[in-house]
Amino acid sequence: MDLKIAGRTALVCGASKGLGKGCALSLAMEGVNLVIAARGRDALESTAEEIRKRTGVTVHTVVCDITTPEGREVALKATPHVDILVTNAGGPPPGDFHDWRRDDWIKAVDSNMIAPIELIRQSIDGMIDRRFGRIINITSSAVKAPIAFLGLSNGARAGLTGFVAGLSRQVVKHNVTINNLLPGPHATDRLGAASQSIATSTGKSIEEAEQYLLAQIPAGRFGLPDEFGLACAFLCGAGAGYITGQNLLLDGGAYGGTFG
Numbered sequence: 389m390d391l392k393i394a395g396r397t398a399l400v401c402g403a404s405k406g407l408g409k410g411c412a413l414s415l416a417m418e419g420v421n422l423v424i425a426a427r428g429r430d431a432l433e434s435t436a437e438e439i440r441k442r443t444g445v446t447v448h449t450v451v452c453d454i455t456t457p458e459g460r461e462v463a464l465k466a467t468p469h470v471d472i473l474v475t476n477a478g479g480p481p482p483g484d485f486h487d488w489r490r491d492d493w494i495k496a497v498d499s500n501m502i503a504p505i506e507l508i509r510q511s512i513d514g515m516i517d518r519r520f521g522r523i524i525n526i527t528s529s530a531v532k533a534p535i536a537f538l539g540l541s542n543g544a545r546a547g548l549t550g551f552v553a554g555l556s557r558q559v560v561k562h563n564v565t566i567n568n569l570l571p572g573p574h575a576t577d578r579l580g581a582a583s584q585s586i587a588t589s590t591g592k593s594i595e596e597a598e599q600y601l602l603a604q605i606p607a608g609r610f611g612l613p614d615e616f617g618l619a620c621a622f623l624c625g626a627g628a629g630y631i632t633g634q635n636l637l638l639d640g641g642a643y644g645g646t647f648g
């Protein structure tokens with residue numbers, strides 16, 4: 389299927405590894421040129437080289453912390469025309485709500501709510517002028533079904549989701565869509581951190597913690613970054629202009645509600 393986005397430019401944040409990398413690769417396979425951002429240079433350069441070799445598209449790298457105003461400035465400067473924006477950064481740390489103080493909340497909201505909103509604010513007017521824009525926010529299944537030890541994530545991401553629900557309806561008439569992808573457990577570094585957290589709080593081994601997570605997934609396996617990326621690319625396709633304001637779960641059936 390040709391998604392008819394070859395030659396477009398995407399800014400993909402948090403793209404050196406995991407789900408962001410999966411999105412970057414799938415877009416590149418459709419012929420989309422990329423600017424990819426992450427904090428660590430080595431993994432970012434190696435991902436860029438891998439994508440160039442596999443797809444032949446242009447890939448620029450920006451080493452930055454996308455949760456800071458300075459980081460966003462350099463990333464956006466490197467992407468004069470953002471046709472496709474994928475917002476993504478590390479999730480807030482797990483823990484117990486008794487321990488979270490104002491500073492912890494501000495940090496979580498800054499990283500997982502305000503950073504994507506700022507990236508959207510600074511790139512959306514160009515999309516509206518050019519009558520094409522696709523914005524994907526990588527959030528979490530926790531937006532639909534809260535995970536107790538990830539309370540900072542539950543709260544901050546719900547704020548982003550609420551804001552995007554309104555904005556997406558304002559801009560869709562310009563062929564600019566905004567959708568959220570909600571990962572359940574995927575086989576990435578972040579999953580290792582979640583397993584570690586469960587192991588620490590329950591006294592299980594890491595393997596037992598992973599089995600505990602797996603037992604809750606009807607698919608019987610963790611998701612793969614590449615299949616996550618395919619969903620992202622589809623929503624960024626030229627033909628996806630009528631899909632907006634949606635929260636798409638990619639969780640192997642783990643969410644138990646009758647209506648998604």
Ligand code: NAP
Binds near residue numbers: 408428479573
């Ligand atoms: P990952 O494998 O750890 O990859 C995260 C990527 O984002 C890396 O490229 C990382 O590179 C980059 N990154 C992190 N913080 C950044 C920052 N401040 N500025 C720029 N780049 C940053 O994580 P993942 O599994 O792909 O998760 C992506 C998002 O999905 C996270 O918010 C996570 O909480 C959420 N999520 C994941 C799962 C899952 O099972 N994997 C489930 C639910 C939700 P650097 O560290 O070098 O910056």
